[in-house]
Amino acid sequence: MIKAVLSALLVLVAMSSTFGKYIPKSGKRIPETLSRGWGDQLLWAQTYEQALYWSRSRNKPLMVIFHLEDCPHSQALKKVISDNTELQKTLDEDFIVLNLVYETTDKHLSPDGQYVPRILFVDPTMTVRADVTGQYANRMYAYEPSDIKLLMTNLKKAKKLLKSEL
Amino acid sequence: MIKAVLSALLVLVAMSSTFGKYIPKSGKRIPETLSRGWGDQLLWAQTYEQALYWSRSRNKPLMVIFHLEDCPHSQALKKVISDNTELQKTLDEDFIVLNLVYETTDKHLSPDGQYVPRILFVDPTMTVRADVTGQYANRMYAYEPSDIKLLMTNLKKAKKLLKSEL
Numbered sequence: 001m002i003k004a005v006l007s008a009l010l011v012l013v014a015m016s017s018t019f020g021k022y023i024p025k026s027g028k029r030i031p032e033t034l035s036r037g038w039g040d041q042l043l044w045a046q047t048y049e050q051a052l053y054w055s056r057s058r059n060k061p062l063m064v065i066f067h068l069e070d071c072p073h074s075q076a077l078k079k080v081i082s083d084n085t086e087l088q089k090t091l092d093e094d095f096i097v098l099n100l101v102y103e104t105t106d107k108h109l110s111p112d113g114q115y116v117p118r119i120l121f122v123d124p125t126m127t128v129r130a131d132v133t134g135q136y137a138n139r140m141y142a143y144e145p146s147d148i149k150l151l152m153t154n155l156k157k158a159k160k161l162l163k164s165e166l
Numbered sequence: 167m168i169k170a171v172l173s174a175l176l177v178l179v180a181m182s183s184t185f186g187k188y189i190p191k192s193g194k195r196i197p198e199t200l201s202r203g204w205g206d207q208l209l210w211a212q213t214y215e216q217a218l219y220w221s222r223s224r225n226k227p228l229m230v231i232f233h234l235e236d237c238p239h240s241q242a243l244k245k246v247i248s249d250n251t252e253l254q255k256t257l258d259e260d261f262i263v264l265n266l267v268y269e270t271t272d273k274h275l276s277p278d279g280q281y282v283p284r285i286l287f288v289d290p291t292m293t294v295r296a297d298v299t300g301q302y303a304n305r306m307y308a309y310e311p312s313d314i315k316l317l318m319t320n321l322k323k324a325k326k327l328l329k330s331e332l
Binding site for chain 1: 186187188189190194195197198199200201205206207209210212213214215216219249251254255258266267268269270271
């Protein structure tokens with residue numbers, strides 16, 4: 001009898017761990033990642049505050065990508081950035097990275113407007129590097145997939161810290 | 167000859183898509199999720215600003231969980247919250263959810279200090295519900311795994327909006 005109860009309990013435990021998990025009415029969802037497709041191997045900051053803290057404490061420049069999930073320009077740029085091994089390696093080793101689908105309250109991160117995709121660099125001194133720009137006069141911080149070399153050059157520029165010793 | 171070049175190109179393309187991806191020196195990482203284990207089926211906001219915007223525009227209260235990845239109390243609470251189907255369903259259908267491993271600049275989110283784990287509710291009117299508390303006098307917004315029923319009661323309290331019509 002005790003054995004039977006134990007078996008029944010075991011079955012119940014097994015069922016609850018297998019079938020008991022919450023699944024939305026609309027069907028099972030794929031968990032959203034912090035990378036949002038911009039580089040699954042990078043350690044992404046969650047918020048601008050956290051990114052700034054990491055940047056200061058690790059003395060590494062910060063790269064902020066503003067984008068939107070359903071924007072085709074963002075998607076195209078995401079593909080070339082996530083596929084570029086050299087760029088991903090540089091970002092992983094020398095940068096703090098943050099991608100946002102939402103604007104922050106810091107106006108310095110939108111020197112010429114709140115468009116997407118847009119890439120801003122921030123020095124560990126917490127200075128937004130408005131001087132590190134793309135090639136479009138009307139959207140200075142926008143990059144097209146064909147601008148990947150310029151972006152790589154800009155990473156090197158951003159790596160030269162404003163103060164070499166804090 | 168052309169065929170040979172084409173074949174070589176095809177092989178190169180295949181290689182680059184298979185082997186070309188960036189892998190950190192320390193080995194392949196599991197992509198970090200926005201859920202951070204608190205409920206992979208929920209749609210987590212990325213930032214407090216985004217969460218507030220969703221809360222206002224969808225007229226749903228916001229639940230903010232402050233936690234730390236390497237805090238055993240956070241981990242224990244995370245397990246019971248993510249395993250509780252009723253709670254997950256309520257959160258998915260009636261709440262905006264945000265989990266943060268970093269403090270925000272909004273002091274209203276730390277009425278009695280910046281400890282973890284800590285759960286705060288925010289009304290769609292953007293009012294922090296300091297009245298929705300746990301059972302510990304010295305850490306009013308802390309929950310233990312055994313407090314899951316109280317947390318469920320608090321969800322119901324937070325669902326009663328401060329203004330029923332905005």
